Each structure stands twice: as structure tokens, then as C-alpha cells.
Amino acid sequence: MRLIQQAKQKLNIWVLLSSVFILIILLPTMLVAKHFFAEPNENWLHIKEYLLLDILSNTLVLIILTGVLTTIIGVSLAWVVTAYQFPLRNFLKWALILPLAIPPFIGAYTYQGILDYTGIIQSTLRNAFDIHVDQKYFDIMNIGGAVFIFTMFLFPYMYVITRSFLANQSASIIENARILGGGSVGTFFRIVLPISRTAIIGGVSIIALEVINDYGVVKYFGIQTFITAIFQTWSGMSDLESAFKLAGTLMVVVILLLLFEKFARGRKRYSYSSTKIKPITPKRLTGYKATMATTYCLAVFSFAFMIPFIQLVLWTFMTYEKIVTVEFFALIKNSFFVAAISSILIVIVAVIISNYTRIYQGIYTKVIAKITVLGYSIPGAVIAISVITIFVGLDKYLMSIFSYFQMDPIIVFRTSIVMLITAYVIRFLTVGYNSIEAGFEKIGNSFTEASRSLGVSTVKTFFKVDIPMLKGAIFGGFILVFIDILKELPLTMLLQPFNFFTLATKAFRYANDEMVNEAASASLIIILISGICIFFFHKISEKGSGQ
């Protein structure tokens, strides 16, 4: 009796909707698991024997080297900007986030274009100084080059996370370190790195997931990874089984990574207590030290943003007459359309799930929240092949129904944009959810409870109280998802309908066809829009948290 009563109380619109969404998110993983444990075919045995070790070692090398380099660069920048006052600091503090606006694959072909035989550096050396250099010094199309690209365009994740962590630390830790002596470098290694451990682990795992997910950089540089192998087996050989086996193996890597994160983080959670802490006051640097700080930050900013950005602007000037046509505007329209629709859907789903996990507590709710957050760790290519498989199945099912009634099929999912949008929702729900969840956390439960005590149902409360109060978080979530989708490559490559391109896939297509200059216009639009969004988003959220 009591069970039924409890069940009745727990069964409501929020549970139902959330459960349906979670099931949709889980589908790809379940499909991958099913195929992972299925009988292997010959091709897979071949891949396993001759390719898998290479793939695995490439992936690990990329993750580890990028992880180490982004940590050194990201944390040191965060520390310099937090603890010291030097010329241009206020500008650089923001500017160092901007490299996030450049998707790594765009950075990759831009740098390749800068460095190759006809690029600006070599042609200047040849024409102005008559210097002919060995090509091997300018070759970045290898693992080292890929690590450089990933580091340059992913380090801001580390920078942002560590900086906001350090900003919340009490000044006394740092001041004590200073009083106890030891130079700046000593303080950095003995104090700053250890206390930032949680932030660093968080940053590393985000960056590792980005590296794992990447298709553009490794494909362009010709490095074999899980993702390129999935593309080959799937599109090249139409070998669904092996593609799923690769996806399954990759998911094992991802799960190990997440476990590593969980254990490395440990139980220690540095809570942001509400007690007033005295924030670190930046110490004014003078003389050569000030010059060094400015130079360091400027150098990173130049390599990670300014140089590729200027190069892209130049290329755009060279090619825009040929590129910017009616078709190009259709491309922009496409990109914005799919990104906007998907972002709106994601925000709606995220609001529903987070409202549910907030109002009703218990194990089931916790599981739902966890799964929602895990969505982002599934690589885009893995989501893509699962979603195709599901939609092909759906199509077959519909076909049989239609043919039973002797009708022509009205819809074919497999080739429609519905499939692409579904996959975006699965992949980027986490991003929207995190933003909206944080918004709910900020407003707390008391307004909703007050509303219910005044006789208003949860659904009505949702529209009259929760949504209006969440406007900021909803908008923030929308923007973050929107730019992520605008930049997305692997998933879009696999799922875009015939003759449908987004700015990202078009740019990649050009670059991959040795038309690097032509790729610039589309890339520049992605970068400008993402850059503006990122800048304002961080500016606003920093203001909101009262710093």
C-alpha cells in the first residue's frame, strides 16, 4: 500500500518526460555495448591485429602530451593573471579565453598553410632573403604538430577553470608562501600547482575528451585514431560491425578516463563557502619582470589566436569574391538553422530534466542527473553511427508499414535533418544542462515551494515562476550550445543530409581538398560569432558571481 502511494506520488509528468529523454540519450551507448559484445567479423580481427595498437598509442600520446602542455600553459597563465599586475593584464585576462573560438581543425589547416612551401613564412624567406630551407623543419603534419595545435586551441579550458578556482582561494595561502620566501617559480610549483589539483584534473579531463572527440586535426594531419578508424570502417568499408567495435573500445578508454578523474579528484571537494574570503590582490610587477609577464601572455595569445586569425582574414580577402556567393549565404543559413533548432530543443529538455532532478530527490533522480552529465563524454562519431543505425531501423520499420498499406513512404528519417538534430541533442545536452542546473541552484527551491503552498501546481509554477527566474541561465546555456554546434565537425560530417553543409563541414571540405585559402571565409564567420559569444558570456558570468 505504502509502495503504491509512494509510486503514485512519484509518477508525474516530470518523471515521465525525463525518463524518455534519458532513454534517448542512453540508446547510443546501449547500441554500442550490444555490438561490442557481439561476435567479431574478419575485418575486426584484422583491425585488432594490425591497427588497434597504433590507434591506442596515438590516442594516448595525444592525450598525455596535450594534457601536460595545456596544464603548464593554462595554469601558469591563470596564476600570472591572478597574482600579478602588469601592463595589458586587463586586456590579456579576457583575450586568453578567445582561442576557444577557433576550432582546432581550423587552427590545424591555418598553421599548415602558414608553414608550407607556398605559405607566408617560406615565401618571405625565399623572396626577401633567398633562403631555401629543408621542408622537414616546417612539417607539422605529425603527432608533435597535432599536440601543438590541440595545446594552442584547448588550453583556455584549463586557464578558465584554474583562474576561477584561484580567484576563489583565500589570499592568505599565497601571502604565507610569499612571506616564507621562495621565488615566484617556487611558489608556483610548491603551492599553486598542488592546491589547484581539483581544477587541473577537471580541466585535463575536458581537454582529453576534446582530443578523443577530434576528427578534423588528426584526419588533416594523417594520424590514425579511433575516430578516423571509425570513419574509415563506416564510410569507407561500410563495415558497421567493426565501426561499433572501435566505438566500444573507445568508450572503454573514455570510461577509464572518467574513473581516473573521479579517483584523482578524490573525496576532497573545495567548497565555495559563503563566508567572505579575502581574494588575492595582484602584486604589481615592475621592470623586467613586468615585461616578462606581458611578453609571455602576449606570446601565447599571438600563437593561439592572433596569428591564425590574421592569416584567415588575409585569406578571406584573397578569396571572398569567389566564395561569398548566394550559396555561401545558404550555408550560413543552414548552420544557424540547425544550431538554433537544436539549441532550443536542448534548452527545453535540459530545463525539464533539471527541474525534475531538483524537485524530486532520490536515487533515481541522481542516476538521471549523472547520465545527463555523461552525455558529453560520448564522442560525436560514436553518437553519429548509433543514431544512423537507429534511424535506418526506424525507416525499415516505416517502410514495411507503408508497403503493407501500399503507400509511398512519406518520410525517410535516414536522409533527413531530423537525424542530425537528434544527434546534436544527445551530444550537447550536457552543456545546456550544466548551465541551467547552475541557474536552478542559484535560485534555490524556496520560490517553487512558496508557489506550491499557494495552491499552484508544479507545471504552472514552472511557467510562472521558474522559467522567468531562470532567463539568464537559459540564455547562457543556449549560447554555449549554439557555438558548440556551430563548431561541430565529426558528427555533422557523418550525418549531414546529401548536399547539406554547415560552415564547419564546408571549411573542412575545402581544407581537405587543398583549398586552404577558400576555407577561410567560413572559418572566419565561425570564429567571429564564437568569439563574441564567448567574450560576453564570460564577462557576464564573472560579473554575476560578483568578482
Next chain:
Amino acid sequence: MFVQIKNLKYQYSKSAKAVIDNFSLSIKKGEIVSILGESGSGKSTLLRLLVGLEMPSSGSISINENIIVDRHHFVQPEKRGIGIVFQDYALFPHMTVTKNIKYGLKKMSKMEKQKRVDEMLSLISLTEYQNRYPYELSGGQQQRVALARALAPAPSLLLFDEPFSNLDAHLQIKIRSELREILKHTNTTSIFVTHDQTDAVALADRIILLENGIVGNELLPSELESSNYMLKYRTGLRI
């Protein structure tokens, strides 16, 4: 009895011990009861159980002979007709004073709603502030709006969670007597919980002492001054 609480028990899933244990209480129509207990004794939890924001593990509650919780029933908060004024008021920040007060009014014509809001506004003497937003009001004014909002739908039972803790001392004294007058004037059955015995003495018809979720003594306000509890409570505070 108008309100009947019988053997109520509640335990947070994370904690080892019941917060509310075997709590019983009966209240007459129109009576103002104060529940006095130290911080952490389970006062807020008790109110959440009454409103329906938590589900008791056993026990029953009925109001006016209607069961709202027992082994077989659980009436959702929005269906209970119990009003609550939270410690932090929880006024909707995106609504004006008028909109806040009107929020809980249902099954009324527009005219009737407006009439009720006007009544409430004059009751709390904030008529000229009706178009302000909560953040444009002082703490005392916010508190009165929260009262008006809870009172407007004429709840069968009105609960207060430490209603004065966010107010300056001189305001507390003024608002206490105002509040008692309003509650008596509208004949609203009320429970308010507090850790401050002067509040309890000034407001209540009857005082219940709550210790670790269990009903201790029951007193009249006049008795509290001289009771042992007072002594214990004061020494407790000093330590």
C-alpha cells in the same frame, strides 16, 4: 479539534536518526500556536511536513476532519490549502507587490481578485507600494507582503518559519503585535516556529516546546517566563 497531528515521524534519508519523532499536536480553530525550539531541533522540518514538501514515514495529519496525510493518503502541497511564510519570505522577484499577493488567488473573477488584493494591501498598510518590486522594499515591508500573499487565499492553516529572524530588533516588536492583530482579526489558525521565546510569548495563545523533534512541555505564554525551561534555555544560550 481543527488541526490534528498524530504520531508524526520523519527521517532525512541521509541521517541516522529521526528528526521528528512521535510528534502529536491538536489545535483549535483560530488558535495561534507557537513552537519553540533551539536551532536544529526540527522546526522547519515539521512545517515542511505540514505543507507537504516532505512525506512523513509514519503518522497522520488532518485538518477540519479531512485527512491530508496518513498511511493511505498524501495530498500534494498545492491541494492542501495550507499557507506558509518562509524565513527568507521567497517573494517572487520578478513580480510586483500586487502580483505577488494575487498569485495564489484562484476561482475568482478579476474584480474579486483585485478587491481581495486591495483588502490585503490595506491590512498590511502598503497600498502605496503596490507597484514596487520586492527588492525595492525594506525587510519589514517584504515580511508584510509575504504575510499578505500567504493570507490572501484564506488558508485553513497558516505557518510561519522564524518570521522575525531577518528583521531589526525595533521592527520585531512592532510587527509582532501587528501580526497577532491581523491573525486574530481574520480568525486564521496559525503555527509559528521560532527559537526566540520573547517572540513566542508575545504572539502565541499557547506555546509548545520542541526538543530533538519531540514535544516537550506545553505552556501558556505567561507560564514560560517562570518555567525551568527558561532557565535552561538561557544558560544554553550563554554557553
